[in-house]
Each structure stands twice: as C-alpha cells, then as structure tokens.
Amino acid sequence: MRKAPSFSSPQLDMNPMVDMAFLLVTFFMLTTTFKMPQVLSVNTPASFADTRLPEKDVIILTVSPEGLVFLDVDGKFTRQKLIGRMGDRYNIAFNDDQRAAFGLLGGFGMPVEGLSSFLDLTPEQRKSVAQPGIPMDSAQNQLADWLIQARLINPAFRLAIRADRNVPYSMVDQLIQTLLDQNITRFNLITDPKAEKAMEP
Amino acid sequence: MNTHYSNSHLFDPDDPSDRDARHTQPPVDMDMNPMVDMAFLLLTFFMLATTFSQPRTMEIVMPPKPEPQMDLLEQPIKESKALTVILGNDDQAHWYRGVTEPELHIIPYGAAGLRPMLVRLNSEVPELVVLIKPLPDSRYENLVDVLDDLTLAGIERYALVELSDVDEALYRAGKTLQNSGP
Numbered sequence: 172m173r174k175a176p177s178f179s180s181p182q183l184d185m186n187p188m189v190d191m192a193f194l195l196v197t198f199f200m201l202t203t204t205f206k207m208p209q210v211l212s213v214n215t216p217a218s219f220a221d222t223r224l225p226e227k228d229v230i231i232l233t234v235s236p237e238g239l240v241f242l243d244v245d246g247k248f249t250r251q252k253l254i255g256r257m258g259d260r261y262n263i264a265f266n267d268d269q270r271a272a273f274g275l276l277g278g279f280g281m282p283v284e285g286l287s288s289f290l291d292l293t294p295e296q297r298k299s300v301a302q303p304g305i306p307m308d309s310a311q312n313q314l315a316d317w318l319i320q321a322r323l324i325n326p327a328f329r330l331a332i333r334a335d336r337n338v339p340y341s342m343v344d345q346l347i348q349t350l351l352d353q354n355i356t357r358f359n360l361i362t363d364p365k366a367e368k369a370m371e372p
Numbered sequence: 373m374n375t376h377y378s379n380s381h382l383f384d385p386d387d388p389s390d391r392d393a394r395h396t397q398p399p400v401d402m403d404m405n406p407m408v409d410m411a412f413l414l415l416t417f418f419m420l421a422t423t424f425s426q427p428r429t430m431e432i433v434m435p436p437k438p439e440p441q442m443d444l445l446e447q448p449i450k451e452s453k454a455l456t457v458i459l460g461n462d463d464q465a466h467w468y469r470g471v472t473e474p475e476l477h478i479i480p481y482g483a484a485g486l487r488p489m490l491v492r493l494n495s496e497v498p499e500l501v502v503l504i505k506p507l508p509d510s511r512y513e514n515l516v517d518v519l520d521d522l523t524l525a526g527i528e529r530y531a532l533v534e535l536s537d538v539d540e541a542l543y544r545a546g547k548t549l550q551n552s553g554p
Contacts, residue, residue, distance in 0.1 A: 189404065192411040199418030216513035218520040220430035234512075331429060336513035340459070340506040343515070347532075351437050359429035362516055 211235050211278075216336040218362040228327045230318070231361070233278055234334035238342035239304025240314060243278035244321050245328075250274045256320040257283055265290070280304040283313055307349060315349050322353075330358035430519055434532065449501050455493060456503045457486075457518055458535065458543050459510035465518065466546055469493075476546040481517040490525035502530040505539055 213233055233241040244250050251274040258265045261283045265273070269290040280302035281289045289300060307314045322328050330350060334343055350358060451470045458466040460478070465486045468474035479485035494500050504518055515532075522530050535543075 185404070185408065189408050189411065192408065192415055196411055196414045196418065199415065199422055203418050203422040215427070216516040218428065218430055218516050219524060220428045220520065222429050222431065224427050224429045333427075334512050336511065336516075338512040339508060340510045340512055340515060341508035343512050344506070344508070347434065351434060354436055356434045356436050357431065359431050360516060360519070361427045361429050362520075364428050365520075 211241065213333055213335045214337070215333055215361055215363050217365040219365050220362055221364070222359075224331060224359065224361060225329060228325060229329050229331055230321060231278065231331045231333055232314075232346060233280075234332065234338050234342060234346065235280075235304070236335040236337055238338060239280055239302070240307055240346060241278045241280035241302070242305055242314065242317055244317075246325070247274040249321070249324050250276070252324050253317070253321055254286075256324070257317065260316055260320065263287060282306050283316075307345060312349060314346075315353060318350075318353060318355070330355055331361050332358060333361040430516070430523070432519070453497055453499055453501050454503060455497075455500060456505060456539065458539055459504070459506040459514045459518065460543070460547070461507055461509045461511070462547075463511070463514065465514075466543055468542065474542060476542055478546060478550055481514060481521065486518065487521040487524055490521055490527060494525050494527050500527060500529065502527055503533045504530060505533050505535045507535060507543070 211233065213235060227245060229245050231243040231245075233243065235241065244253060251270050254265055254270055254273040257263075263283060263286075265287055269287055272290040273286075275294075276290070279286075279289070282303065282305065285303075289297065289302075292300065305314045305317065306312070318330075332343070332346060334346075347358075350356075451472065454471065455469050456467060456474075460466050463480070464478050465481055466476055466478050467486075467489070468476045479489060481487075490502075502522060504515070506515055519530075
C-alpha cells in the first residue's frame with residue numbers, strides 16, 4: 172500500500188516581515204505631516220535654495236498660471252478668527268457653520284462677497300467652482316485686508332509666494348507691491364529643489 | 373484521499389485529517405492575517421499621505437517703499453560696480469555694465485552662461501551691485517533663475533529695480549540686433 176505523501180505545508184515564517192511592516196508603519200506615522208488639499212497645482216520654478224519652508228505660522232500666496240491669487244493661512248483657529256474679522260471689516264455676517272467650514276478650508280481664491288455662498292457648499296462641490304482669485308486691484312485690495320487681519324491675529328506670520336514658473340512678472344510684481352505697501356519686506360519664494368549639481372567648473 | 377494543497381492550515385477538530393496523528397498541531401493557532409492586512413493598509417496609507425519633498429524657499433529682502441515726505445538718502449553706486457541684468461522675455465539674460473556707453477550682452481541663465489559670468493565679475497569687481505530689471509512679460513521662473521545664480525555666485529548685493537526707458541531702448545536695440553544677426 173502506497174503511503175500517503177505527507178504534505179507538510181511549507182511553513183513560511185512571516186514574523187520578520189510583519190515586524191518590518193509595523194516598523195515602517197510607526198516610522199511613517201511619526202514622521203508624516205499631512206498634505207493639505209491644494210486648491211490648484213502650480214508648477215513652481217526650480218532652484219538650488221535649500222532653506223525649508225517653515226511648517227507653522229506661514230501664509231502661502233499661490234499665483235496660478237493665469238495670474239489668479241489664492242490665499243492659504245496656516246492654522247485652523249487663526250482662520251476661524253480671521254473670517255470673523257474680515258466679516259466685520261466688510262459688514263458680512265458669517266454664521267458658525269461658515270466659520271467652521273472656513274477653518275477647515277485650505278487655500279481659497281474667492282472675493283469676500285462670494286465667500287459665504289462658497290462656504291455653504293460641500294467640499295466636493297467647492298472643487299468644481301471656478302474661483303476667480305482674491306481681488307488685488309488698487310480700487311479694492313482685499314488681499315491687503317486679509318494680510319493685515321491675519322498679521323494682527325498672529326504677528327509671527329511669514330509670507331511665502333508660490334507662483335507658477337510661467338506667470339508673467341507683472342503679476343508677481345503686483346503681489347510684491349501689495350506686500351511692500353504693508354511693510355512686508357522679507358518674504359520667501361517657494362521653489363522646487365533642483366537635482367542638477369550645484370557648481371560645475 | 374484528502375490532501376492539503378493550501379499553504380495555510382488551520383486546526384479543525386472536525387476535519388478527519390486533523391485528528392490524524394501525523395497532523396497534530398498545537399490547538400492554539402492565532403490567525404495573524406487580519407492584523408498583517410491592517411498593518412500593510414496603514415503602511416500604504418501613510419506612505420501615500422506623507423510629504424517627502426518639503427518645498428524649498430529662497431528668502432528675499434526688499435527695501436521698504438520710501439515714504440513721500442521722507443527725504444531718502446539714496447546712496448549712489450559707482451558706475452564701475454554696477455551690473456544690470458534685464459530679464460528678457462526670450463529666456464535669455466541681457467546684461468551690461470556701468471551706465472554710460474553700455475555694451476549689451478545676451479546669454480542664457482544658469483551654468484551655461486550667467487553663473488560663470490557672475491562668478492568671474494564678482495572676483496574682478498569688489499562690491500559688485502547687481503540690478504535685476506524684469507520686463508512685465510518676462511517669466512517668473514527667470515527671476516528665480518537669476519536669484520539662484522546670484523546666490524551661488526556669492527553675490528549679496530542685488531536689488532529688483534524697475535526697468536527704465538534707457539534700459540528698454542537698449543533692450544529693444546539688442547533684440548533687433550540679435551534678430552538681424554546670423
């Protein structure tokens with residue numbers, strides 16, 4: 172009688188793999204800083220600058236390829252305070268839901284008048300709204316008001332400009348003049364790290 | 373014949389083969405698969421959600437706007453120390469030295485043109501001052517290119533200056549010359 176072949180099912184020791192997996196999970200959990208959902212993706216120019224952007228207390232001004240300006244103020248509670256102050260400034264009453272929504276909003280490019288109806292939308296609906304950018308013309312410079320109010324709440328705010336590489340300089344110049352009007356003379360330009368070797372002979 | 377082809381074998385007292393003497397396994401056999409699944413799920417999530425390349429920044433310090441009533445003492449700079457770089461709208465740097473009888477040169481940005489030129493001039497001219505003059509329609513990227521080249525060349529004295537009429541005329545003349553050339 173033939174003996175039944177003993178199938179000792181191959182025993183794979185999975186413990187090292189599981190150890191590795193958990194090690195990596197722990198590593199990523201501790202090192203991660205979450206990406207903020209970005210309103211629009213911008214192709215920033217590359218440079219060899221190696222200063223990192225501070226993670227806190229930063230206002231990012233994004234300039235889209237079309238020259239529209241988007242504002243991103245760091246800090247949920249700062250944003251909630253900020254919209255209250257802007258509401259007072261422009262005589263627009265924002266309700267609690269709208270304030271909460273603004274606290275969770277990343278960058279935006281809406282004029283103050285359009286903001287309350289924009290905040291009433293769900294985050295999904297907001298994505299399909301074509302935002303016109305924050306008005307920056309000399310007749311009504313809302314961007315200047317946003318910056319003044321934000322800096323009143325937190326004087327430690329740093330300004331960073333994240334402009335698309337193909338934006339004409341006149342658009343950036345308008346933004347820089349707005350900053351200079353408020354005596355913001357020190358600001359950062361956000362760039363991509365360049366891979367090329369720094370100093371060729 | 374009851375043969376097991378699957379790799380995972382859990383103890384099942386109702387399975388006749390498990391009652392077999394050859395297959396005695398310790399009765400406590402924890403199924404770790406769900407835990408491992410979770411671990412990998414979390415791993416994938418954090419790997420995708422994490423931002424690896426933190427954006428880099430270059431810091432710019434601009435002079436404050438002069439107040440109208442303020443008598444601003446503008447320090448004139450020596451002509452021999454001045455270098456003007458006009459950011460052309462053709463991805464080329466147009467530069468000249470001094471003010472009187474300027475000789476316009478057109479070179480590309482970066483390691484192939486502007487940077488070695490700046491390094492050379494910086495070693496030749498002490499206290500070189502670079503005036504960056506962007507055109508309204510020059511690309512923002514070129515501004516960053518020039519600032520980058522200045523930093524790498526170790527030049528700390530530079531300023532963003534508005535284009536003057538003289539500069540514009542010079543720029544136009546240089547461009548027509550370039551177009552009519554070979």
